[in-house]
Amino acid sequence: MPIMSYLVYPVEGGRGELMQSLELIDGCTVHTAKEHDLLVLVTDTEGVREEEDMQRALHEMESVAFLAMVAGYDDPEHQPEVSAR
Numbered sequence: 001m002p003i004m005s006y007l008v009y010p011v012e013g014g015r016g017e018l019m020q021s022l023e024l025i026d027g028c029t030v031h032t033a034k035e036h037d038l039l040v041l042v043t044d045t046e047g048v049r050e051e052e053d054m055q056r057a058l059h060e061m062e063s064v065a066f067l068a069m070v071a072g073y074d075d076p077e078h079q080p081e082v083s084a085r
Helices: 015-023 048-060
Strands: 003-010 028-032 039-044 064-073
Touching (some): 003 015, 015 039
Antiparallel strands (some): 003 064
């Protein structure tokens, strides 16, 4: 279960729209910054593939001006086993 946190800067005037869009995505929790025009996004996905899909969706949002991952955690129990050869 990858858990990631991001700083998300909206396009000018797009903060409200962006926040609403992000809140509609399962696994997303959005927090607003009090003194800056940015959002803090925390995502919780079921696995690596779902996290990749989430990141792709975030990067495709037109109301996102800049997206920076600031922290990530992945539970090793949910990683696929890799066999040594």
